[in-house]
Amino acid sequence: MNEQEIRIAELQHQLSASKELVQQVLKEQQLAAKLLIRRDLSLSRANEQLMALDVAKSEFISIAAHQLRTPLSAIKWILYMLINNEFNNNEEREQFTEKAAQSTDRMIDLVNDLLEVDHIQLGKDQFIFVPLSVSNLIKAIISELQTIITKRKINMVINLDSCPEISGDETKLRELFQNLIENALKYTPVEGTVRITSSSSDGFLKIEVADSGIGIPEDQKYHIFSKFFRAANAMKVETVGSGLGLFIAKEVTERHGGKIWFESTVGQGSVFHVQLPLNPDKKFV
Ligand code: ADP
Numbered sequence: 001m002n003e004q005e006i007r008i009a010e011l012q013h014q015l016s017a018s019k020e021l022v023q024q025v026l027k028e029q030q031l032a033a034k035l036l037i038r039r040d041l042s043l044s045r046a047n048e049q050l051m052a053l054d055v056a057k058s059e060f061i062s063i064a065a066h067q068l069r070t071p072l073s074a075i076k077w078i079l080y081m082l083i084n085n086e087f088n089n090n091e092e093r094e095q096f097t098e099k100a101a102q103s104t105d106r107m108i109d110l111v112n113d114l115l116e117v118d119h120i121q122l123g124k125d126q127f128i129f130v131p132l133s134v135s136n137l138i139k140a141i142i143s144e145l146q147t148i149i150t151k152r153k154i155n156m157v158i159n160l161d162s163c164p165e166i167s168g169d170e171t172k173l174r175e176l177f178q179n180l181i182e183n184a185l186k187y188t189p190v191e192g193t194v195r196i197t198s199s200s201s202d203g204f205l206k207i208e209v210a211d212s213g214i215g216i217p218e219d220q221k222y223h224i225f226s227k228f229f230r231a232a233n234a235m236k237v238e239t240v241g242s243g244l245g246l247f248i249a250k251e252v253t254e255r256h257g258g259k260i261w262f263e264s265t266v267g268q269g270s271v272f273h274v275q276l277p278l279n280p281d282k283k284f285v
Pocket of ligand 1: 179183229235
């Protein structure tokens, strides 16, 4: 090899080393670009989630404010009539004052439901699990609702013989069953039937709350556990309602490791099923 050939060989060697280096740098650049794209995607996903949360929050506030405005306006109107002495007689005054008191109760119920939803959603609520009898809980709820049961001449059929103790949060479960029983009474015409039955198997307690009421329209069943949702037929028969009860009922059931579902036929009635593990360690997956 002469000197020139040696120089050419050296240059070729340097060239192929440089090529390898360039390829290596290109590979690293591609990897960095991929990482950047992935980071960008996850940032825009987080951003979308934040925006959706923001929309949900302002929807929540707007619906809540809207629902509070109706009873508030009624109270304001009655108070002004009282101040201006505009009632024709004592009986009329009493009637309207009673209405104002009922509107106040509605607002308190609504605010409590809103706080409950907020607590449950943010996981602020501490569930305290203790051994308890769902049968006693349901019997206590029914006795508190006796006035409305008598007034609406509802035929109550209760069979809670097979109801073993479970481990659960008493306040939350009371709220759950109160919602279901109040709904059954609310959406069942006068002289209808409400049936509450318990059974247990395979480590689970099952409670059924059935009614002979208005039922839930097929095309609205999908939304029934959503926040603020009220079916059109329900709004017609009962103007008062927040549409939060079943949302809370579902959250409470699931926090106990249970399941809630329903069957319903318009004009024939609905059955709500709640299945709860006797021991909260045993959960549905
Ligand atoms: P609310 O009763 O305050 O409207 P809920 O969250 O308890 O709110 O119920 C949501 C909706 O589900 C009701 O508005 C109604 O349309 C429907 N629903 C619940 N329970 C029954 C029932 N037993 N029979 C018919 N419809 C029901």
